[in-house]
Amino acid sequence: MRCAGVRRRSRLWTLLYPLLCSVMLVACGGSETHLDDEAANKTAFDWALREGVPLPLEPAANPMTETKFQLGRHLFYDARLSGNGTQSCSSCHHQDKAFTDGLVVSVGSTGDSHPRNSQTLTNVAYNATYTWANPALITIEAQMHTPLFSEQPVEQGIDDRNRDAVLQRILDEPRYEALFAEAFPAQGSPVSFANIIDAIAVFVRGMTSFNAPFDRYQLGQRSALSASALRGQELFFSEALECFHCHGGYNFSDSTVDRTIAFVERPFHNTGLYNIGGSGDFPPDNQGVFEATGDPSDMGKFRAPTLRNIALTAPYMHDGSIATLEAVVEFYAAGGRNVASGPYAGDGRTNPFKDSFVSGFAITAQQQADLIAFLHSLTDESFVTSPRFSNPWE
């Protein structure tokens, strides 16, 4: 924090200082701070960040360019990029919902239900890992293979049988010729899945959102937050509610990387959503990091997602099992969720792997409303209306 205010040197000093300095050698020279970021903050791409937010990482193998961004935007919104020509990324990532789909769980191009809730693409460039719970997935490029090619569940459903047909559809679209040529200028025939993945990754990485009322308040616009939202902010960052431990920092997630970060942390947390039969278990198709590591203590651990644009991304949690923000706050206030009946019955509040920061708290109706008002102040209207991220085919 820099101390604001005007510089006022006392007259006395101005008169006496040169004298004292020469006589007594007291405190000579002048204060200064040299900051040498070693070019880490150099970028050719317009990230549209606000002051105080560092630049995200940019993979050396796929540097950010505006031409790739524009190609990626066309591909993101193009249903031809699916096995049966019915689904694009935008089918499950709608701009008006901060790139989620409003469903409890997503549905793939062939009707398969995904076990998980679609994630916002808000500031994904800053994620330390990708998807709800995969410690090994650390680049968007790598993540892209899942929606395009996965078979379990089928999303866009591109496979060996339809690969060539999908590429042909892209080649047949006249707008792509120029877009590919500009994005990958030195290549003879640039229409390949490798380039498609790189271009979409650049587009998705470029989806930054730092223009919420919260940001305007941070930049000094005192009227940007209502009195209620300000009280909610205080609660959010309080030791009583603990939210900030997992949803802290400029991106409201403890799983954040940027160029300034030297020690990358990739944390996951069990928030006590389930405790099937009291053994700590989560539903079989949604067991969090445990699915990747097989380590019993990883049961039910998920990444704390960004809370930016959270008011637009209901329903909530990895399985969409909480419908509203009110219910989310009640869930945290209770210190977890008690599933009373059904196949998943069990008291999540006593899940043995639950994170100690989810310990429950007392909250009044007014405080709950304040906290939610604060969460609403994280909504960046320009992000969900910006033509830059919108469908170019319309």
Add this chain to the structure above:
Amino acid sequence: MIRTFPLCRVIGTLLACLLSVNGHGHGETPTEVGTRVSAAVSVTWRDDGMLLQDDGRWLIPGVLMGGEAYPVDGGVTVDEARLDLAHRTAERVFGRLQISSHDGVSDAEIHHAYGGLQLDTGPVLTTLAAGRMAAAMTPANGEHASDRLFSETPLPLQAFLGSQLNDDGARVSLDLGAWQLGLESWRGDSFPAAGEGEELNDVYLHYRDGWNGVPVFAGIWWLQADAVNRSDTRYSADGHDHGSVSQSTTLPEYWFDGRTEIGGAFLRLAGGHASHWHWALEAQYLQVSIEGSVRDSTRLAPWSAEDNGGWLQASLGRGAHTLGLRWERLVLENHLSGAAAGALADLTGLYNPDHDPQRSSAVYHWQVQPGLALRLEAVDDGIQMESIQRIAVGLVWQAELL
């Protein structure tokens, strides 16, 4: 008090409060045989406190704060309260125990707990002492509000020694005539060191004599401190709980690893007679060089600093009335590098583009009774970029209980 010389005793009683060249506040060896118990309290009312950050911390822009560098607050505060017990035998064995609270912090702590021995080794008098002590490289270290003419701790000590260097350690000092050479080695738990088994050593050369009837006390010193994982513990659970930080806000956490070297020089002169005109002058200069890195949980930035700071103090009095002036100034030159340089400079308070923190103070000191003094102070505080003024009214009580 300096009892060994009858003449000095008279002047000493008064000069004690003006000059602090005597041995009450800081780590001086008890010089008289017998037991002595003394107490002191300094209470001050200020119309306003120092400027703090929004989160309640006190930072000097450009300084990596730590130790016990606490700000002064508005209202009434007990700047210092202490009880001091010293004992010395005819065999030149001595011990000292002092319990005190200082810098407006409410908890009392053991400030001195040491024992030692003096050996007459030919022309040289060798003194060995070990335990918890204030470092003796400059007499200003470990002097508190009731020892000083001014109630506020000198800024360079706040910035570079975390208010004071007080640690567990050992001292060897060699006296030859007016000269004293001292070597001190510390456990290294205190600012500017930190961490288990880190190095914190200092060496000093003092000269104390009369010069044409003017008492002179001068010295040069050098200190080296290594720190591993040093954090600003002032406001954390293991530090003191200083009232002004709101408990609901979370303070940034960061650490320093590296070496601090400080070179210092001082001069104290005094003259006149207690019952007539008397005067005193003091100059202190510290040159600091730091090499290391600062980091938080995810970021790291190599950091080096070339700082200096000092103060000048002058006082003139007649009888029980003394007027004094003090000028203090810091120059802080920081270099941070790496991608996180900007972010960490901001977080740690090291960012200071061009402001030289400074403070000018004036004091009127009235020794109402031998054991009680009144002091009025006016301070022009330019520590932050915005300068503020405050006034203070204080009482200093000092007593020899035994």
